[in-house]
Amino acid sequence: MSELKEPPVTAVMTGAGLRGREVYGEYALKHPDKLKFIAVAEPDTERRRAFQQAHNIPDNLAFASWETLFAPENDRLADAAFICTRDNLHYRPALAALESGYHLVLEKPISPSLDECRDIAATAEKHRRNIQVCHVLRFTGFWRKIKELVDSDWIGRVIHYDHSENVSYWHFGHSYVRGSYGTEASSSPFILAKSCHDLDLMYWIIGDKPLSVQSMGDLSHYRPENAPLGAPDRCTNGCPEAEKCPWYAPRMYLAGEPLLRIGLHARSPLTRLLAYLSLNHRKTLGILSRFSSSLRAILNWNRFPATVITTDLSREGRMKALREGPYGRCIYKSGNDVLDHQITTYKFPDGTTGTLTLHGVSELEGREIRIFGTKGVIRGYFRYNGEQITVTDFRFAKSRVVYRAGLSMGGHGGGDFGLMESFVKVMRGQKSPHEAGADIDNALEAHYMAFAAEAARTGRREVPLNEYRKGRSF
Ligand SMILES: NC(=O)c1ccc[n+]([C@@H]2O[C@H](COP(=O)([O-])OP(=O)(O)OC[C@H]3O[C@@H](n4cnc5c(N)ncnc54)[C@H](O)[C@@H]3O)[C@@H](O)[C@H]2O)c1
Numbered sequence: 446m447s448e449l450k451e452p453p454v455t456a457v458m459t460g461a462g463l464r465g466r467e468v469y470g471e472y473a474l475k476h477p478d479k480l481k482f483i484a485v486a487e488p489d490t491e492r493r494r495a496f497q498q499a500h501n502i503p504d505n506l507a508f509a510s511w512e513t514l515f516a517p518e519n520d521r522l523a524d525a526a527f528i529c530t531r532d533n534l535h536y537r538p539a540l541a542a543l544e545s546g547y548h549l550v551l552e553k554p555i556s557p558s559l560d561e562c563r564d565i566a567a568t569a570e571k572h573r574r575n576i577q578v579c580h581v582l583r584f585t586g587f588w589r590k591i592k593e594l595v596d597s598d599w600i601g602r603v604i605h606y607d608h609s610e611n612v613s614y615w616h617f618g619h620s621y622v623r624g625s626y627g628t629e630a631s632s633s634p635f636i637l638a639k640s641c642h643d644l645d646l647m648y649w650i651i652g653d654k655p656l657s658v659q660s661m662g663d664l665s666h667y668r669p670e671n672a673p674l675g676a677p678d679r680c681t682n683g684c685p686e687a688e689k690c691p692w693y694a695p696r697m698y699l700a701g702e703p704l705l706r707i708g709l710h711a712r713s714p715l716t717r718l719l720a721y722l723s724l725n726h727r728k729t730l731g732i733l734s735r736f737s738s739s740l741r742a743i744l745n746w747n748r749f750p751a752t753v754i755t756t757d758l759s760r761e762g763r764m765k766a767l768r769e770g771p772y773g774r775c776i777y778k779s780g781n782d783v784l785d786h787q788i789t790t791y792k793f794p795d796g797t798t799g800t801l802t803l804h805g806v807s808e809l810e811g812r813e814i815r816i817f818g819t820k821g822v823i824r825g826y827f828r829y830n831g832e833q834i835t836v837t838d839f840r841f842a843k844s845r846v847v848y849r850a851g852l853s854m855g856g857h858g859g860g861d862f863g864l865m866e867s868f869v870k871v872m873r874g875q876k877s878p879h880e881a882g883a884d885i886d887n888a889l890e891a892h893y894m895a896f897a898a899e900a901a902r903t904g905r906r907e908v909p910l911n912e913y914r915k916g917r918s919f
Contacts, residue, residue, distance in 0.1 A: 453481040454872040455523035457547070459511045459538050461487040461496035463753070464552055464579075465529030468856075470496060472865040479869045484522050486514040486538075491756060515541035524872055525550060531625065532632045536561040539576075543568045549576040550868060554641045555888065557633035559896045559913070566885040575878045577868045578888035580645040584863025587832045590848045591814065591825060592650050599836060600818025606651055606799040607815040610643050617785065617805025618692045619750045622667045623772045627781035635783045636660075637895040640803050643812065645891035647791065647799045649882070650816075654890055655791035655799065657909045660902040662787025666806060672777035679773045681764070692776035694767050698751045699760060710809060710830040713851060789898045801898075827858060 456473075458465050465487075473480040484506035487493040497507045506522070508514045511530070514522075515538060526547035528539050536556045542549060549569070555562040555578055569576050582588050595603060612621070621639070626632040636644075648654065673686040680687065680694040687693045708720025722729065751758055755766035767773030774780075786804035793799065811828025825834040825848070834848035856862060870876040871883050878884045893913040901908040 451873055453477060453479050454525060454869050455481050455483050456525045456527055456550070457484040457486070457514060457523050458482050458496060458527050458529065459486045459514065459542070460528065460530035460534075460552075461485055461489075461492045462529060462531075465527060466492065466496055466499075468861045469527055469529065469550065469865065470499060472862055474499060476865075476869075480865065482527075484508070484514060486511045511538035511541065515545050515547075517544070519545070521546045524548060525868075528552060532557050532638060536565065539565050540568055543572050543574050546572065546574070548574050548872065551576050551578050553579050553888075554633055554637045554895070555885075555892055557629075557637065559892070562889060562892050566889055569885050575871060575883050576885045576888070577864070577871070577878075577881070577883040578885070579864060580642055580882065580888060580891065581857045581860035581864045582642050582646055583649060583860070583882050584867055585827070585858040585860040586850065587825065587827045587834065587848060587858055588646055588650075588860075590834055591816070591823060594823055594834070594836060594847070595650050595816060595818075596652070599821065599838075600816060600823055601820030602795075603651060603797050603816055603818050605817045606647060606797065607802075607817070608643055608647060608800065609802040609813040610640050610804075611807035611809065611811055611813065612639065612803070612805040613807045613810040614691055614805065615697060615750075616810055618667070618776050619697070619753070619772070621783050621785070621805055622692075622776055622779045622781045623694075623774055624753070627779060627783060629783055632783075634895070634899050635662075635785075636787055636789065636801075636803060636898050637892070638783070640801060641891045641895050643801055643803075644894040645888065647801065648890050648894065649887075651793060651797060651799060653793050653795070653797075654914075655793050655894060655910050657792050657907050658789060658894065658897045658901050659907045660787060660789040660898040661905075662784045662789075662803075662902055664782065664784050666785050667776060667779070667781055669778050672775055676775050676777065678775055678778050679768065680775060681768045681773050684775070690776070694773045695764070698754060698763050698767060698772060708830075787898075787902065789901075791894065832858060 458470065461470065470482065473482050482500045483502065485493060485496045485502055486508040487496060488509050493507055496502070526542035527550045528535055528542065529552050530538060532554055535551060539549060539551055555565055565576070594600065620626045621635065626638050632638050675685045677684055684690065684693065708716050751763055754770060754772040755762050771779070785806065789801045791799045809828055809830060811826060814823070814825045816823040821836060821838040823834065823836050826832065832848065832850040833846060835844045835846050837844045850858065867876065867881045868883065871878050871881045893910055897908045897910050897913045
């Protein structure tokens with residue numbers, strides 16, 4: 446039977462927020478032949494209704510919380526449950542959904558608690574359910590190419606793997622200072638929240654589990670003592686440094702400057718021109734955009750990250766959110782405690798070393814990778830403004846570009862939808878969960894790496910990873 450003739454995989458959505466609605470919900474709307482949401486649990490009335498309307502979900506299948514959706518007395522409604530609630534609300538809905546017999550798509554990180562991660566894995570094993578943890582980067586063309594190059598022995602044996610996750614100053618300020626990832630209590634340690642993705646890549650590409658880890662890091666910049674003299678608690682209260690401060694909230698959330706500035710670094714001259722016009726000649730661009738959908742798309746770049754702070758995107762709506770909500774706070778006085786830089790080194794059984802550099806003071810958002818082998822080197826960058834991989838063979842010492850992709854303003858460079866395509870194949874029995882990276886043991890390894898790194902940093906010692914794998918037999 447051809448793939449197109451199969452009925453869509455059915456699913457229920459828990460948490461119709463940014464990821465639930467705008468990523469996986471969007472995938473189902475674009476690919477109704479592959480995925481169909483038939484129920485939703487979401488306490489925010491506006492979000493729940495929006496999801497209901499988009500997916501034609503009747504009132505009796507729209508719930509205010511996961512507790513009702515996964516209540517033991519209710520029958521299983523679909524093949525899979527998507528758990529897209531915040532980090533500290535994955536555990537209970539995930540367990541309840543597994544107990545009800547659903548396969549899971551579970552947002553990363555699995556949980557901020559190692560015991561809870563293990564519990565979820567054990568429950569999935571007990572009920573023989575798959576869990577696709579959303580380590581979406583494995584499903585991008587860029588990281589698949591890197592994996593293919595390493596596996597093909599092109600650079601020989603890997604001696605050192607060097608990965609940087611450069612979080613831009615504005616994204617860090619938005620999410621990890623003012624926003625919901627700003628404190629460990631509200632989300633997870635920085636390395637788990639931001640980089641279990643990256644650790645998953647390191648484990649997958651090197652193809653082995655690390656032996657031990659060392660780590661150091663700090664919260665150095667986004668602290669009260671670094672606030673300019675006379676800075677009020679909120680940007681909207683007449684800050685004397687408004688013109689100079691890159692994190693001045695009205696600039697970030699009214700004009701949409703951060704994303705437009707990415708366009709200024711794009712490879713395509715046309716995109717650079719449009720971003721320039723949008724920043725400096727908005728009115729002209731507005732008139733021209735009547736004749737071009739790409740121009741309209743560029744103008745819409747000013748919606749994120751404002752969409753996170755309010756649903757009323759008018760100037761007044763945004764200003765109200767800045768005056769009253771967390772996103773208008775001075776960047777130095779936001780009550781945050783997650784680190785703003787951390788460096789972590791892993792040692793692998795064959796002596797290979799791997800480093801992860803993670804920080805929140807980059808001009809551009811994105812990842813950089815260098816893999817040093819015995820026969821050559823792979824270098825790559827994976828950023829919003831473009832992607833590129835070059836390889837150098839020691840015998841010729843000349844670099845060659847082997848992969849290139851243009852501007853990608855979201856979707857994790859194709860990984861979000863790539864993960865969905867893979868998930869549908871697993872559910873249809875066309876791919877094994879292991880082959881798809883949809884087995885929980887695979888996803889757990891990155892979590893062990895992150896928890897162990899935190900223990901190494903806080904305990905100032907080298908931590909053996911086996912300590913973290915103990916407690917459950919794999
Ligand atoms: N895979 C990735 O690349 C990636 C990227 C960003 C975020 N994430 C992760 O995705 C998850 C969701 O992040 P987000 O940005 O979409 O958050 P969000 O806050 O936008 O969405 C979470 C939703 O859960 C809802 N919710 C709260 N309590 C609920 C309950 N009792 N029952 C049902 N729903 C409930 C909230 O109302 C909200 O709409 C987080 O764990 C985050 O770390 C993953």
